Amino acid sequence: MEGSIVLFGPPGAGKGTQASVIVEMTGKPQVSTGDMLRSAVSMETDLGKEAKTFMEAGKLVPDSIIIGLIEKRLTEEDASDGVLFDGFPRTIPQAEALSRITLVSTVISIEVPDDDIVDRIVGRRMDPETGEIYHVSFNPAPAEIVGRLVQRKDDTEETVRSRLEAYHDQTKPLGDWYSSLGILVTIDGSGSIEEVGKAVSEAINQK
Ligand code: AP5
Numbered sequence: 001m002e003g004s005i006v007l008f009g010p011p012g013a014g015k016g017t018q019a020s021v022i023v024e025m026t027g028k029p030q031v032s033t034g035d036m037l038r039s040a041v042s043m044e045t046d047l048g049k050e051a052k053t054f055m056e057a058g059k060l061v062p063d064s065i066i067i068g069l070i071e072k073r074l075t076e077e078d079a080s081d082g083v084l085f086d087g088f089p090r091t092i093p094q095a096e097a098l099s100r101i102t103l104v105s106t107v108i109s110i111e112v113p114d115d116d117i118v119d120r121i122v123g124r125r126m127d128p129e130t131g132e133i134y135h136v137s138f139n140p141a142p143a144e145i146v147g148r149l150v151q152r153k154d155d156t157e158e159t160v161r162s163r164l165e166a167y168h169d170q171t172k173p174l175g176d177w178y179s180s181l182g183i184l185v186t187i188d189g190s191g192s193i194e195e196v197g198k199a200v201s202e203a204i205n206q207k
């Protein structure tokens with residue numbers, strides 16, 4: 001498939017979980033601004049120190065920081081045939097900047113009601129060794145690795161509410177923007193991980 005793909009949706013919709021389906025089908029590398037920011041925070045770089053306050057408050061990191069990160073990432077060799085964006089763009093200025101630097105051919109929007117989001121996020125656990133995403137009830141980790149799982153600092157009920165607010169105010173309008181360009185595919189994300197994965201692969205196959 002020509003160009004880049006965007007995985008779009010509220011926090012906890014399952015973007016990170018479903019990214020592997022698309023990476024496997026298309027060979028495009030996953031570019032997650034959330035992962036890039038978390039790595040900068042843990043390395044205590046200047047950018048990480050600046051981003052940390054926004055992330056812990058559940059607010060969006062300023063556009064200038066994010067656009068700079070993406071511009072740099074897209075100069076890497078593996079990005080030459082397009083990438084899979086996960087969690088980017090999240091504002092109209094980010095989408096406008098992106099349209100100036102690369103072609104976006106498909107936007108897959110995973111829709112999940114707010115009430116389900118809180119349960120998904122509060123129960124999320126990550127394996128720091130593999131980056132694998134689990135959930136205490138919906139996708140439990142194998143017993144032998146449960147002891148090493150970690151919870152993201154912004155995965156508290158209080159922060160989820162701010163993240164959802166940021167999503168509705170600043171990110172959701174982007175869905176209409178991409179819809180008007182005729183490249184938005186909407187998927188019901190409220191089914192099981194397998195059901196959503198099937199819908200995602202059908203969307204990619206139809207392109
Ligand atoms: P980011 O890391 O991008 O977080 P997010 O968008 O809030 O998305 P999540 O990673 O929380 O969720 P997801 O959709 O990937 O869901 P997952 O697959 O893990 O951003 C974090 C912060 O960084 C932001 O708040 C902001 O501060 C900053 N930031 C990042 N990008 C930015 C940008 N472009 N501009 C400005 N600021 C930016 O699934 C969640 C859980 O649900 C898991 O436990 C999973 O196992 C479970 N699950 C998944 N699918 C299902 C299913 N179908 N049924 C049941 N459970 C499921």
